[in-house]
Amino acid sequence: MGVEELFFQISLECCADGKVSAEEFELLRRVSALIKLDKDKANEIANRAVSTFKSGQLPGARTAGPDLIYQQLLLQLCADGVLDAEEDAVLQSLKQLLGSDTKNFHKLAARDDQRKIRLKPLLCSNCKGLLPLKKSEWIECPYCAKKNNIPASYLDAIVTRASLNRHKSKLHEIRDAVGRMPTFFETVVSYFPDSLIFFLFTLFILFFQHYLNILLFYPVSLYYNKHLLQSFYEFSNPMLLAFIKAAALYVLLSIPFAFIYRLKRKISVLAPLQISLAAGAPIIPGGPATCNNCGGALLVERDSHIVTCAYCETENLVGLPEKWLQTARSRLSGVQKSSTEAIKNFKHETGRLYETLFSLAILFVIYGFILGSLYENERSDHFLPQIKPDESQRAVIYTDSASRPPLNFTEWNLIPLTYASAEWKSADLFLFVNSGERFVVSWKPDEQHFKELQSKTYYLRDLPVPDRMTVAFYQTFSYDPSGKNVMKRLQSLEVFAEKEIEFTAEISGYYHLRCYFPEHLPQFFLRIARVKPD
Ligand SMILES: [Zn+2]
Ligand SMILES: [Zn+2]
Known part of the structure; x- marks a missing residue:
């Protein structure tokens, strides 16, 4: 009207x-x-x-x-x-x-x-x-x-x-947040600079890294071994692994972090908001608090943080510690904003959680890519070739050092002492075998060479040609519960010369034979042949 x-x-x-x-x-x-x-x-x-x-x-x-x-x-x-x-x-x-x-x-x-x-x-x-x-x-x-x-x-x-x-007051939505003072923990957190939070965050990632590998990858490696019958190291996709890890880290760390970050931002806007809403002090000590808008006396009820001025309907925040208000006011003097602006700012800042989580997600995707390429590099640096669809990795027998040429299957290959490492008097020979596949191994001494040695060395003169060799059979890469790839010894036997022994591979992957040089025999012949399936 x-x-x-x-x-x-x-x-x-x-x-x-x-x-x-x-x-x-x-x-x-x-x-x-x-x-x-x-x-x-x-x-x-x-x-x-x-x-x-x-x-x-x-x-x-x-x-x-x-x-x-x-x-x-x-x-x-x-x-x-x-x-x-x-x-x-x-x-x-x-x-x-x-x-x-x-x-x-x-x-x-x-x-x-x-x-x-x-x-x-x-x-x-x-x-x-x-x-x-x-x-x-x-x-x-x-x-x-x-x-x-x-x-x-x-x-x-x-x-x-x-x-x-009328519409409900804007303050109503945030009354729980503004009505109480920040806790000691919240205040401490709010004083942390952003860079420190990020630093702590990085530390956390480094700390969790190793444990996460075990937690995540060990079950995956078991899955590869038991269900896919494949060796985890050779067959798993490095990028996929990296992203599994990045995603797990994201969930584990970024969510609590985002909450801390949000808390920090909230605290930083809470004080200006509380100040702008705070009721005025009594004009004479002992009197009623006064309205921050019209200066009228407020009637404060028990257990109520927000009092609406009966004269002008402005909402006032009461019960804030007077000492805190004074220091906060002096700290924030000059940046004092209107309560509407402060409420808006408060909501904006507290609403940034999703923004923070999203930007962290992007960081983790980048992290995943970096980690993935590290894994890939690590794998391609290995002297054993990576698994190819054309199964070219099956063609030859690899030797311990890349500088020595690979050996052929079904041939008698001469293995001199130079194949052995300085510490161990043994030669390692690597081959790729599919699950269920069999292969046979046999050896014989290089008698010619032994006889030459006997003619030169007095104490060998009366010894017979060595005819026994210890051969150990290993799975080359096995992910163990401590989070490392280790060699897994499958079998170890003493093999007579020119006697064939057969091995069966349980899962697809690289295996190796460790042949211990018999005493006084620096050179022998070795033959490895795949057994054609029946
Ligand atoms: Zn009076
Ligand atoms: Zn008023």
């Missing part, structure tokens, strides 16, 4: 009894002044009301009942905060004239300009101290204990306020 329409309706009510008394005329004059209506305009509207009555059209022109008129007038007057004790008299006589009852107020949809119903803070008539406002006929002065009457229109305004359908 517009101002002019409202005044027209009030005028109609005044002349409803057939005449406009001097009293009523005076009331209309004061109402028009209160709602800031032009004098000529007011006269014109009042005259229009009188002529409407005279023409007998009054019942049709009345669009609002007395209660709605009074409610609307209160809204009008409270919007700019001018309602004070002096205006109370006007409102009360009008209320009497209209015969309206606040109990009959209806729910109204509030327009934007009617969001706030502001009242002028009341002062004690005795000591001029600030009085809190509550829904009762009188209030005791918190300073001098004098009972002060609360103007009836203030109470009516409170009823009007309650009759408005």
